[in-house]
Amino acid sequence: MKINYTKLLKIFLISIFYFVIDMVVAYAHGEKAMEPYFRTRTVMFYDVTWSTDNVKVGENVTIEGKFRLHSDWPQAVDDPDVIYVNQSIPGPVFAKIESYLNGVPARQSFRDMEVGKDYHYKMVLQGRVPGNHHVHPGIAIKGSGTIIGPGQFIKVSGSQKDFKFPVTTMDGVLIEDLETYALADVFKWHSTLAILGIFWLLWWVWRPLLIPRYQALKQGREDLLITRLDLTVGILLGVFVFVAIVYNYNVQANKYPITVPLQTSRMYTDPLPVADPQIKINVSRAEYDIPGRTMRMWVEVKNNGDNKVRLGELTTANLRFINKSFGHAMNNVTANYPSEHMADGGLEIDKDKYINPGESHKMFITAQDARWETERLTAFLTDVDARVGALLFFYDEEGNRKILDVASSILPVFTDDDGTGPSYQRIGR
Numbered sequence: 001m002k003i004n005y006t007k008l009l010k011i012f013l014i015s016i017f018y019f020v021i022d023m024v025v026a027y028a029h030g031e032k033a034m035e036p037y038f039r040t041r042t043v044m045f046y047d048v049t050w051s052t053d054n055v056k057v058g059e060n061v062t063i064e065g066k067f068r069l070h071s072d073w074p075q076a077v078d079d080p081d082v083i084y085v086n087q088s089i090p091g092p093v094f095a096k097i098e099s100y101l102n103g104v105p106a107r108q109s110f111r112d113m114e115v116g117k118d119y120h121y122k123m124v125l126q127g128r129v130p131g132n133h134h135v136h137p138g139i140a141i142k143g144s145g146t147i148i149g150p151g152q153f154i155k156v157s158g159s160q161k162d163f164k165f166p167v168t169t170m171d172g173v174l175i176e177d178l179e180t181y182a183l184a185d186v187f188k189w190h191s192t193l194a195i196l197g198i199f200w201l202l203w204w205v206w207r208p209l210l211i212p213r214y215q216a217l218k219q220g221r222e223d224l225l226i227t228r229l230d231l232t233v234g235i236l237l238g239v240f241v242f243v244a245i246v247y248n249y250n251v252q253a254n255k256y257p258i259t260v261p262l263q264t265s266r267m268y269t270d271p272l273p274v275a276d277p278q279i280k281i282n283v284s285r286a287e288y289d290i291p292g293r294t295m296r297m298w299v300e301v302k303n304n305g306d307n308k309v310r311l312g313e314l315t316t317a318n319l320r321f322i323n324k325s326f327g328h329a330m331n332n333v334t335a336n337y338p339s340e341h342m343a344d345g346g347l348e349i350d351k352d353k354y355i356n357p358g359e360s361h362k363m364f365i366t367a368q369d370a371r372w373e374t375e376r377l378t379a380f381l382t383d384v385d386a387r388v389g390a391l392l393f394f395y396d397e398e399g400n401r402k403i404l405d406v407a408s409s410i411l412p413v414f415t416d417d418d419g420t421g422p423s424y425q426r427i428g429r
């Protein structure tokens with residue numbers, strides 16, 4: 001068979017072209033690529049705030065909020081035995097100054113997090129590189145990766161030259177700028193070792209390589225492969241590297257007698273004390289209407305508390321569906337909350353009302369938004385774990401909030417259903 005090299009070259013170039021194009025449009029933080037069961041049933045972010053959306057280089061922005069570890073934690077995701085409070089930003093455009101989990105400094109990872117419980121995180125970032133950056137909180141789960149919260153664009157203005165990171169060490173030495181501290185030593189060591197490495201590589205590479213050496217070996221002439229000079233150079237190099245390391249180690253140990261190694265111990269904090277909402281939810285059916293880009297849920301809510309409660313919000317995968325006709329739910333939305341995380345249509349509730357203490361109330365919830373599609377949440381249709389989860393926010397008449405995490409298997413609906421189709425009738429809407 002004759003190979004068409006021109007055609008092959010063309011395909012190759014086109015692949016590279018598309019690869020490059022793809023890199024240009026890659027701009028978000030990869031959360032869309034994550035499976036919906038990961039994004040709707042693990043770390044559920046809520047009450048996220050950014051202290052400002054405009055800082056100068058060297059100024060601080062505080063990001064804080066809460067998350068619940070969903071009770072219906074997916075089997076395919078490692079349990080949150082070890083987590084780390086992190087930020088998701090495009091490279092080191094901010095410097096992290098402080099971070100906390102439930103008020104405990106979060107420089108290290110936390111162990112034994114409890115599923116079904118709530119935690120509060122806070123981090124302070126300092127503007128470093130000018131630009132308009134998308135800033136998310138993130139929670140890294142050991143074994144499963146980082147799940148990121150909602151993002152807000154924060155503009156950093158000024159010049160990167162003005163960024164200084166002064167630190168005073170424990171023994172009182174002021175380091176004027178951590179950015180450039182001991183950088184000369186780093187370059188010196190890297191170049192010294194690189195030169196030695198390249199020398200050693202070239203020493204062997206400059207002469208005939210694989211085939212001639214293989215033939216010499218086959219003819220029983222190993223003695224030709226390594227000469228006396230090779231041996232001498234090898235020994236000298238080994239001795240030189242060893243002496244250089246021991247000598248410099250001693251010089252540094254005398255120069256900095258007190259050093260603290262990186263800390264690897266794990267932190268622990270109790271979860272936030274959250275009162276039992278005294279609400280029971282039974283999801284009898286959930287479906288996703290593909291042409292209508294709508295999630296529908298049939299739920300029965302039993303209010304076991306002493307106060308009337310009404311459903312105000314459904315939030316999942318950082319998308320918020322608000323019951324817009326309910327004042328307490330609207331009050332919970334801060335004015336500058338990023339609109340990309342707000343579903344335009346809000347949450348539609350059939351038979352929306354305050355549920356009395358002791359009452360069982362059947363409701364039909366509709367969450368419609370094109371973001372189901374654009375956020376690629378509809379991948380649950382092809383997942384091996386076709387369950388979807390969410391947080392539901394209920395409020396009593398005083399506006400006190402009660403948060404519930406719900407999950408249900410979800411069925412796809414492929415026909416264009418306008419609300420009168422068979423699935424509705426079957427459920428007895």
Ligand SMILES: [Cu+2]
Pocket residue numbers: 028029134135136151
């Ligand atoms: Cu982002």
